[in-house]
Amino acid sequence: MRATRRLLARLVNFATGRTQEARLREEIEEHIALQTAENVRTGLSPIEARRQAMLKFGGMEAIRQDYRAERGLPLIEDLLQDLRYAFRVLRKSPGFTAVAVATLALGIGANSVVFGVLNALILRPLNVPQAQSLYAIERGTDNAVNHSYPDYRDLRERNRSFEDLAAYNVTSVGLDTGHNPSASWILEVTGNYFDALGVHPYLGRFFHAADEHGPNSAPYIVLTHAFWHSHFQDDRGVVGRVVQLNKHPFTILGVAPPEFRGTLAFLFPDFWVPLVNQEEVEGENVLDARGNRGLLMVMGHLKAGVTPAQAVADLNSVGSYLEKTYPKDDGNMTFTLARPGLAGDWLGRPLRAFLTGLMLLSGLILLATCANLGSLFAARAADRSREVAMRLALGSSPMRILRQLFTEALVISLIGGAVGLWGSILLLGQLSVWEPLPTAPLRIAVNPDANVYAVALLLSFVSAFLCGAVPVRQVLRTDPYKVIKSGSTGAVGRRMTVRDLLLVVQIAICAVLVTSSLVAVRGLARSLHSNFGFDPQNAMLVETALNMAGYSGDGVPAMQKRMIDALETIPGVKSVGVVDRLPLYYGANGTNVYTDKTTDLRPVNAAAEAMVYNISPEYFDAAGTSLLAGRTLSWHDDKNAPRVAVVNREFASKIFGSATKAIGNYYKAHDGLRIQVVGIVEDGKYGSLAEDPQAAMFLPVLQSPSSQVCLVVRATGDNPQLGAAIKDTVQGLDAGLPFTVRTWRQELESALFPSRMATLSLGVLGAMGAVLSITGIFGMAAYSVSKRLKELGIRMALGAQRKEVLQAALGRALKLLAFGSTAGLLLGILASRVLSAIVYQATPRDPLVLGGVVLAMALLGLLATWIPAQRALSIDPMKLLREE
Amino acid sequence: MKQKTDVLQGTLALMVLKTLDVLGSLHGYGIARRIEQISGDVLAVNQGTLYPVLLKLEQEGAVASEWGASENNRRARFYRLTREGRKQLQVETQDWEQTAAIIGRFFEVKAEDLS
Numbered sequence: 001m002r003a004t005r006r007l008l009a010r011l012v013n014f015a016t017g018r019t020q021e022a023r024l025r026e027e028i029e030e031h032i033a034l035q036t037a038e039n040v041r042t043g044l045s046p047i048e049a050r051r052q053a054m055l056k057f058g059g060m061e062a063i064r065q066d067y068r069a070e071r072g073l074p075l076i077e078d079l080l081q082d083l084r085y086a087f088r089v090l091r092k093s094p095g096f097t098a099v100a101v102a103t104l105a106l107g108i109g110a111n112s113v114v115f116g117v118l119n120a121l122i123l124r125p126l127n128v129p130q131a132q133s134l135y136a137i138e139r140g141t142d143n144a145v146n147h148s149y150p151d152y153r154d155l156r157e158r159n160r161s162f163e164d165l166a167a168y169n170v171t172s173v174g175l176d177t178g179h180n181p182s183a184s185w186i187l188e189v190t191g192n193y194f195d196a197l198g199v200h201p202y203l204g205r206f207f208h209a210a211d212e213h214g215p216n217s218a219p220y221i222v223l224t225h226a227f228w229h230s231h232f233q234d235d236r237g238v239v240g241r242v243v244q245l246n247k248h249p250f251t252i253l254g255v256a257p258p259e260f261r262g263t264l265a266f267l268f269p270d271f272w273v274p275l276v277n278q279e280e281v282e283g284e285n286v287l288d289a290r291g292n293r294g295l296l297m298v299m300g301h302l303k304a305g306v307t308p309a310q311a312v313a314d315l316n317s318v319g320s321y322l323e324k325t326y327p328k329d330d331g332n333m334t335f336t337l338a339r340p341g342l343a344g345d346w347l348g349r350p351l352r353a354f355l356t357g358l359m360l361l362s363g364l365i366l367l368a369t370c371a372n373l374g375s376l377f378a379a380r381a382a383d384r385s386r387e388v389a390m391r392l393a394l395g396s397s398p399m400r401i402l403r404q405l406f407t408e409a410l411v412i413s414l415i416g417g418a419v420g421l422w423g424s425i426l427l428l429g430q431l432s433v434w435e436p437l438p439t440a441p442l443r444i445a446v447n448p449d450a451n452v453y454a455v456a457l458l459l460s461f462v463s464a465f466l467c468g469a470v471p472v473r474q475v476l477r478t479d480p481y482k483v484i485k486s487g488s489t490g491a492v493g494r495r496m497t498v499r500d501l502l503l504v505v506q507i508a509i510c511a512v513l514v515t516s517s518l519v520a521v522r523g524l525a526r527s528l529h530s531n532f533g534f535d536p537q538n539a540m541l542v543e544t545a546l547n548m549a550g551y552s553g554d555g556v557p558a559m560q561k562r563m564i565d566a567l568e569t570i571p572g573v574k575s576v577g578v579v580d581r582l583p584l585y586y587g588a589n590g591t592n593v594y595t596d597k598t599t600d601l602r603p604v605n606a607a608a609e610a611m612v613y614n615i616s617p618e619y620f621d622a623a624g625t626s627l628l629a630g631r632t633l634s635w636h637d638d639k640n641a642p643r644v645a646v647v648n649r650e651f652a653s654k655i656f657g658s659a660t661k662a663i664g665n666y667y668k669a670h671d672g673l674r675i676q677v678v679g680i681v682e683d684g685k686y687g688s689l690a691e692d693p694q695a696a697m698f699l700p701v702l703q704s705p706s707s708q709v710c711l712v713v714r715a716t717g718d719n720p721q722l723g724a725a726i727k728d729t730v731q732g733l734d735a736g737l738p739f740t741v742r743t744w745r746q747e748l749e750s751a752l753f754p755s756r757m758a759t760l761s762l763g764v765l766g767a768m769g770a771v772l773s774i775t776g777i778f779g780m781a782a783y784s785v786s787k788r789l790k791e792l793g794i795r796m797a798l799g800a801q802r803k804e805v806l807q808a809a810l811g812r813a814l815k816l817l818a819f820g821s822t823a824g825l826l827l828g829i830l831a832s833r834v835l836s837a838i839v840y841q842a843t844p845r846d847p848l849v850l851g852g853v854v855l856a857m858a859l860l861g862l863l864a865t866w867i868p869a870q871r872a873l874s875i876d877p878m879k880l881l882r883e884e
Numbered sequence: 885m886k887q888k889t890d891v892l893q894g895t896l897a898l899m900v901l902k903t904l905d906v907l908g909s910l911h912g913y914g915i916a917r918r919i920e921q922i923s924g925d926v927l928a929v930n931q932g933t934l935y936p937v938l939l940k941l942e943q944e945g946a947v948a949s950e951w952g953a954s955e956n957n958r959r960a961r962f963y964r965l966t967r968e969g970r971k972q973l974q975v976e977t978q979d980w981e982q983t984a985a986i987i988g989r990f991f992e993v994k995a996e997d998l999s
Contacts, residue, residue, distance in 0.1 A: 002944045002945070002946075002972070003944075005943070005944055005945050006940065006943045006944045009943035009944075010943065020939075023961065024935060026959065026961070027911075027912050027935060027960070027961050028932070028935070030911070030912070030913065030954060030958060030959070030960045030961075031912050031913045031916070031931070031932075033956070033958065034913040034954065034955070034956070035913060035931075037956065038917075056931050057930075057931050057932045058930035058931060058932040058933060059930075059932070060932065063930075063932035063933060063935060063936065066933070066936040067935055067936045067939060069936075070936045070939045070940050070943070071939060071943075
C-alpha cells in the first residue's frame with residue numbers, strides 16, 4: 001500500500017515534471033541559517049559558524065541526488081538527461097555527427113540489405129503450410145533436380161516416406177482471352193500439386209489428381225492472384241470461362257491465394273496448367289519418355305515422424321529398383337533432399353555461398369565502421385578529458401560518465417541505423433519490383449519483414465556497444481588530479497596497437513574490394529567488345545513459338561519460310577535467319593555426341609557435350625557468324641535428304657581432331673543417328689560469356705523442326721522504322737501469333753546480367769570500403785595531430801620544416817595505408833580468380849587495374865589526411881605556447 | 885557501506901515519525917536538532933540526509949508538509965504526522981520492540997544456557 005502510494009507519487013512527479021528543486025533549496029538554506037545562528041550563539045564567528053553548519057549538513061550534491069532519486073524515476077530521468085546532453089554535444093560538433101551517422105548508416109544499411117535478400121531467398125520458406133517438411137528430391141552425385149515423368153510416377157507410387165509427391169515444369173504458352181494474344185510464363189504441374197502442397201483456392205476450385213485421365217484430359221487453368229488482378233481486373237466471374245492456350249480451349253477453374261506464387265522463390269508465373277496436357281502446351285509430350293528428364297522438380301511433404309535420412313534411404317531403394325528395371329534409361333539413381341524454393345542445390349548452393357560471403361563481407365565492413373567510430377569516440381573522449389576529469393572531481397561516478405559516452409554512441413547508432421534501414425527498405429522495395437530479365441518473369445521478392453527490422457535494430461545496439469566500448473579504459477584510467485594539472489592524458493604510444501591493426505585490416509579489405517571491382521569493370525567492358533561468334537550490332541530479333549498459334553507438323557517450317565520471305569522484303573533488311581534458341585539465351589541446350597565408331601551409346605562413352613541449334617540456311621548470314629570451311633546448310637537439306645550439320649571449330653577438333661578431318665565425315669547423335677559434317681563455323685559464346693570454348697552443332701530446321709522460333713533480322717542500320725515494320729509484317733502474316741521484337745543488344749542484357757550484378761555489388765561494397773578507410777585514416781590522423789599539437793608546435797618553434805612536421809604528424813597513418821594497400825592488392829589479385837567464374841576474362845594482371853588500384857588508394861590517403869595535414873601546418877607555436 | 889546507510893535510513897525514518905508524534909509540527913532543522921539531542925551522533929554529520937527521508941515519508945503519505953514561519957521569521961517547511969503516519973508509527977514501534985527484544989535475548993544468552 002505504502003509502496004504503491006510512493007510509486008504513484010513518483011510517477012506523478014515524473015509525468016508532471018515537478019522538480020521541487022526550489023523547495024529543497026529553500027529548506028536547505030533555512031536549515032543552514034538556523035544552524036549558523038545556533039553556532040553563533042555558542043560563540044563562533046559568523047563565518048566559522050556558517051562553515052561548521054555546512055560541514056554538519058553534509059555533501060550538498062549527494063543529498064540533492066538522493067532527494068531527486070526519491071522524488072521521481074531516477075533511471076529514466078538519468079537516461080533522459082543523458083539523451084538531452086548527448087543531443088546537445090552532438091549538435092555542437094555537426095561534422096563529427098554527420099560523418100559518424102553517415103558511416104553507420106552505410107554499414108547498417110548494407111547489412112540490412114544483404115540480410116533482407118538472405119532472409120527472403122534463403123531463410124524464408126515457401127509460402128505453403130508446413131513448409132518445414134517440404135523437400136525437393138535431387139538425383140545423383142551432381143544433385144540434379146530434374147526428373148523424367150515415368151521416374152516421378154514410380155517415385156510417387158513406391159516411396160513410403162512422403163505424404164504425396166508433386167512435380168512441375170516451367171514453360172511459356174500463348175494465351176488468347178479473346179483479344180490481344182500474348183505469351184505467358186506458366187507452371188505445368190501434376191494434378192495433385194495443390195493438394196500435395198496443402199494450398200487452398202482463393203476463388204473457384206483447383207484441379208486434382210482425379211481430373212487426370214491420360215494426355216490432354218485436363219484442359220484447366222488456375223490463375224495466380226496477381227495475374228487475375230492484372231489481366232482479369234479481379235473479375236469474380238472468370239471461373240468457368242474458356243480461354244485459348246495455343247489455340248486449344250482451356251477452362252479457368254479458380255484463382256490461387258495472393259501469398260502463393262508458385263514453388264520457385266524468384267519466378268512469378270501467370271497460371272498453372274495440368275502437366276498431362278503437355279502436348280497442347282508445349283507441342284509434344286514426354287510423359288512416357290523415361291530418359292527425358294524434362295520435369296523441373298519433384299517435391300512433397302515428409303510424413304509426420306519421418307526424418308530426411310529415412311526418406312533418402314527409402315528413395316534410394318526405389319532408385320536401385322529403377323536402375324535394375326530400366327538399365328537403359330536410369331543410372332545413378334541415388335537421391336538427396338533439398339529445399340525446393342531455389343531449385344534445390346542447383347541455384348541454392350551458389351546463391352547461399354554468394355549471399356553468405358556477402359553477409360560476411362558486410363559484417364566485416366560494419367565491424368570496421370565500429371572500430372573507426374570507436375577511435376573517433378576515443379579521440380573525442382581524449383579531447384574532453386578535462387571535462388571528464390572535472391566531473392570526476394566533482395563527485396560524478398565513472399559509471400555515470402561511461403553511461404553518458406554510451407548514450408552518445410547509442411544516439412548516433414540509432415540515428416545511423418534508422419537512416420540505414422530507411423535506405424535499405426527503399427532499395428529492397430526497388431529490388432522487389434525490378435524485373436532483371438526482359439524475357440522472363442523473374443523477380444527477387446525481398447520486401448523486408450520484421451526480421452529485417454529486428455536485425456537492423458540489433459546491429460544498431462551492437463554498433464553502439466562496440467563504438468562506446470573503445471574509450472572505456474581511457475575513461476576508467478583518468479586521474480582527475482593529473483589531468484587538471486597537466487592538461488593531457490599522457491603521450492601517444494609508439495607501438496602497434498590493436499586499433500592500428502584494425503585500420504590496416506580495414507584498408508586491406510578496401511583495397512581488395514577496389515581491386516576486384518576494377519577487375520570486374522574491366523572484364524565487363526571487355527566482354528561487351530569480345531567475339532561472341534555472332535554480331536549483335538544492327539540485328540533485330542523476333543521471338544515467338546509457333547505452337548502458340550496452333551501450328552504443328554509441316555505447318556511449322558512452312559510458316560517459318562513465309563516469315564523469312566516476308567521480312568526480307570522490308571527495306572533495309574539484308575538477310576533473315578531462323579534459330580530455335582539464341583546463343584547466350586539462358587538455359588543452353590546441350591546433348592551428348594559420339595564418334596562414328598562408338599556403338600555403345602551410353603553417356604560415359606560420349607565424345608563431347610555439344611550445344612544444339614536448329615537453324616534455317618540463312619542464319620549464319622543473318623547472325624554474322626563466319627563460315628570457316630565447307631558449305632552452309634540449304635533448304636534442300638530436308639527430311640528426305642541425308643542428315644547433315646554445320647559444327648563449330650571446337651566441335652571439329654574435339655570429335656575429329658581437326659577442322660580439315662571433319663568436313664564430309666560422320667558423327668553420331670545421342671539417339672545413334674549418323675550425321676555428316678558439311679561445314680565449319682567460328683567458335684562463339686553459347687552458355688555464358690565467361691565460358692571456355694564449347695562444342696556446338698547447327699542442324700537444318702527442316703530435318704529437326706522446332707516450333708520455338710527466333711528470327712534474326714540483319715539490317716543495314718539506316719531504317720529507323722525497322723522495328724515497327726517488322727511488327728506490322730509479322731502481324732500481317734498471322735494476327736493470332738504472340739511475339740516480341742527486340743534488338744540483339746537488348747537480348748544480351750540477360751547474358752550480361754550475372755557479371756553486371758557482380759560488378760555492381762562489388763562496386764558498391766568497394767565504394768563503402770573506401771568511405772570507411774577514409775574515415776578510419778582520417779580519425780587516426782586527426783587524433784595523432786591533436787594529441788601532438790604541443791610537440792609539433794615546439795618543433796616548429798625550433799625551426800622544423802613543413803615536410804618534417806607533416807612526416808611527424810601523418811607518417812604513421814600513411815605507413816599504415818601503404819601497408820594495408822599492398823596487402824589488399826595482393827589479396828585482390830588472388831580473389832580475382834574467383835571472379836573469373838562470373839566475369840568474362842577477369843584478370844588482375846592488367847596494368848590499368850594495378851595502376852587504378854594504386855591511384856585509388858593514394859587518392860584515398862590524400863583525401864583522408866588533407867584536413868589533419870592542414871591543421872598540423874596551421875599550428876602557430878606562439879599561440880600554442882601562450883595557451884598553456 | 886551501503887548496508888549501513890540503509891539501516892540508518894530505516895531507523896532515521898522511525899526517529900522522524902516518533903519525533904513528530906511527540907512534538908507535533910516541526911521544520912527540518914527542528915527535527916534534526918531533536919534527533920541529535922536524543923541520539924547523539926547519528927546525525928552529527930550529514931544532517932542533510934534527513935531531507936530525502938522526509939520526502940520519502942511524504943510520498944508514502946506518512947507525513948504532510950506546508951509552509952510556515954520559523955523562529956527567525958523566515959519561510960520554513962513544517963512537517964506533521966498524518967493519521968496514516970500515526971498508524972505506521974504504531975506498527976513500526978511494535979515491530980521494533982519485538983526485534984529489539986529478540987536481539988536483546990540473543991545478547992543475553994550464554995553458552996551454558998544452550999546446552
